[in-house]
Amino acid sequence: MSNLKIHHIGYLVKKMEQAKQTFETLGYLVEQDTVYDDIRKVEICFLVKDGYRVELVSPVSPDSVVANLIKKYKNAPYHICYETRDFETALAELTAGGFLAIDTPTPAPALGGRQVMFLSSAVAGMIELITD
Ligand code: NI
Secondary structure, eight states: OTTOEEEEEEEEOSOHHHHHHHHHHTTOEEEEEEEEETTTTEEEEEEEETTEEEEEEEEOSTTSTTHHHHHHHSSEEEEEEEEESOHHHHHHHHHHTTOEESSOOEEEGGGTTEEEEEEEETTTEEEEEEEO
16 A cells, blocks of 8 residues: 555544644644535644644534534544545555445545545544545
C-alpha cells in the first residue's frame, strides 16, 4: 500500500468555534477556515501543526453523517484520511485487505470538490480515501 499518503486526521468536535480556538492555543494554524459541507451536513475546518493536518468536523443537523458518531465518540479523532494517485488500485487493495466501503466516492466541498470515500475495517476502524 505504498501509494497511500496521509492527508489528515479527522477529529469530531461538538463546538466548532471553541474547538478551533483551543487547537490554536495548542499551536495549530488555520489552513482553511470553516466550510459548510451541504452533502454531509457538517462544518469542516483544516488546521496544521508540525507538518500534521487536522480536520475538525462538527455536525450542524440531526441528520448529519456524523450525528451518531459524535454521540458515541464525543470530541475525538475518528478517521485518518489517505491520499492516492490511483484511486481504483488503492480501493482494490484496501478491499482485498479487509476494508469495506461505507459509502461511494462523493465530492468534498471542503477539499475543492475532490472525490472522497469512507471505508471501515473490523480491526483498524474507519479511514477516508481521497484522490490527489
Ligand atoms: Ni476527513
